Amino acid sequence: MRISYKNLKRYKEIVHILIKYGFSFIVEKLNIEDIAYKIPITNPSEEIKNMSTATKIRCVIEELGPTYIKFGQLLSTRKDLFDQDIIDELSKLRDSVEPFDTDIAKAIFKNETGLDIDDIFKEFNDTPIGSASIGQVYEGKLKNNEDVIVKIQRPNIEETIKSDIEILRSIASALKDLYKDIDIDLKQIIEEFNTQLIRELDYNFEAMNAIKFKKMFEDSKEVYIPSIYSEYSTQKVLIMEKIIGIKLSDISKIRGLGWSTKNIAEIGVRSLFKQVFEYGFFHGDPHPGNIFVVSSNCISYIDFGMIGIIDSKTLSFLNHMAIAISKKNIDRVIRSLIDMNMLNSDIDTSSFRQDLLYLMHYYYDVPIEKLSISNILNEMFRFLRRYKVYIPPQLSMLAKTVITLEGTARSLDPDFSISSVAQEFIQYYYIEKLSIDKTLLRAKDSTEEVLFDIRAIPRQLKSILRNLENNNLKIKMEDVKFTSLERCIIDLATKISLSLVLAAMVVGSSLIISSQNVNQNIWIKMMAIIGFFISFIIGILLIIKIFRSQYRK
Structure with missing residues (x-):
């Protein structure tokens, strides 16, 4: 594995944490044990030994710091890649770190906006109410008496993240070289993660997301989106309206006010389908901490850093899949998967059909009130993972969002059933599909596409x-890695060349030394001796090269 020595200190920290939690074999596989020679390789403590592998992975990520915590949170959405026990542990990762000094935050604020805190705020609470890996959150009151939330980015966080991303790329490349048959495209995942982090590092993206959500629900009485103060918001500073309400996680307080938690759960379901089916743009992290209950009939979303986007083609695919599954039409399911480029060409189609048929029959006759979206999706992801079916990231995020929503809805309403979700699905999808305006628009688009x-x-x-x-x-030819093949061919060609030269030198020197005239001319004899000497050197070089190649392997 190639090591960037400017990140040597960070590599040593990573090695130390891996060894601490019993992952020293990874250090050996990555061939980076030479940078850890001063770190004693000791056995993990009894407490760590008693942890499950999934728990150890979570602990390693937590100790590695903010970038890796963000990476773990991204991986927690990829149910198509990992087993459920790992997903469960990764879902426990919380984006919370030690706060940084408020004076530094104020200096960043002034550098970004060109204004002092006192120029904008009538009141500003110096004690942060939250400290995450990317930024810190404060409460304040503007000169016009409006209560706001202020997010200020951490100092030097961009440099730290870029360094960690570079290390992750090196690790991904090394793992791909070590495990040729690995089916997970680590490089693609890391690039996806890098793109997401770049957006989170620029608060302008979050501001635009919030503005888009505000417009989405501007006529809704059930969902309220906080306003963004764009005149004060920059890449590292974000000011938004403070929501006065109760966190969705505080169920006892909601019920104490006499508000119907069942009604609130239904509002959450309706709001998600409005986002997905009307706009193809949805909140990617709707856990209870990111949703406030404003009144008995109104909720509010906050934190728009993670959003999901889903296009009409994918929505159409989901609809065709739902219809095909409802009719137990296996061939149509397989055709839909092929159309979305989700099936590998070398898949065992016979086994795939058989197992899919069994899975569909297993859930088909279960009473709808007994069904759980989480159980169905988790079982489906296990099935797809077994057959190495590629799941687009947007579908993975949508699945995670639906699972999170169902869990929240069940905590609010123990009698929550998949039937209510199904009814909302049918209502939103077919209202949109059969709408005269949308039908005419689709016809216009299709006509223009055909004419083009x-x-x-x-x-x-x-x-x-x-x-x-x-x-x-x-x-x-794309996406084919010839680096290793090229290296092998060059190495083999070098060995063959050395072998041919060695053979020629030995044969030539032997013919000279066996000549009858060798003793008559001292220079002929010297030429033979020099030939044998050069053959000896070449032989040694060839042996060293062979042993070196074996050692590298």
Whole structure:
């Protein structure tokens, strides 16, 4: 594994934590034990030995710090990649770290906005109400007496994250080289994570998300979205309206006010389907801490750093899948998966069909009030993971959101049933699908697309014919890694060349030394001796190269 020595200190911290929790074999596999030679490799404590592997992984991530906690939270959405016990542990990761000094926060605020705290705020609470890996949260009151929440980004957090991402890329590359048959595209996951973090590092993205949600629910009496003060918000500072309400997690207080928790759960379900089916844009982390109950008939979302986007093609796919499953049409299910490029070409179709049929029959006859969305989705992900079915990240996030929503709804209403979700699904999907305005818009889009394709066909045919005429056909191969193959070929060619030179030198020197005239000319004899000496050196070099190659393997 290639090590960037500017991150050497961080590598040592990672090695130390891995060894502490009994993952020293990973250090050995990654070939980074040489940077940990001063760290004693000791046996883990009894407490750590008694932990499950999933718990150890969570503890390692927590000790590694903010970037890795964020990474763990992202992985907790990938039920298509990991077993449920690991997902459960990763879901426990909390984005909470030690607070930084408020004077530093004020300096960052002034540097970003060009204004002092006293220029904007009538009151500002110096004690942060929350401290996360990316930023810190304060309460304040503007000069116009409006209560607000202020998020200020941590100092130097961008440099720290970039360093950790570089290390993660190196680890992913090393693991891919070590485990050739690994089916998880670690590099893709890390790049996805990097993209998400870049957005979270820029509070302008969160501000835009909140503004879009505000517009989405501007006519709704059931969902309220806090306003953003864009004139004071920058890349590292975000000011939004403070929500006066009760956190959804404080169920006893909600019930103490006489508010119907069942009604609040139904509002949550309706709001999610409005986000998904009307806008294809949904809150990606709707856990109880990110939702406030404003009144008996109104909830409010906060924290818009993580959002999900789902397109019409994916929604159509979900609808076709639901219809196919309801009719137990296995062939249609498989065709839908193929259309979305989710099935591997080398899949055992016979076993896949058989197991899918069993899974569908298992849940099909269960009374709807007995069904659990979480159980169904978790079982489905286990099945898809077994057959290495690729799940688009947007579907993974949507599944996690639905599971989180169901868990929250059941805590509010013990009698919550999948039937209510199904009814909302049917209502929203088919109202949108059969809407005259939406139907006309889809027809217009389809017509424009067809006309565009028709206009493009002659130009494409002309281009193909020109390339055929000029014998200018090219085959482009992507996503194929030839680095290791190239290295092996070069190594093999070097060994063969050395072997041929060695053989030629030995044969040539032997012919010279066996000549009858060798004793008549001292230079001929010296040439033979020099030839044997060079053969000896080449032989030693060849042996060293062979042993070195084996050692590397």
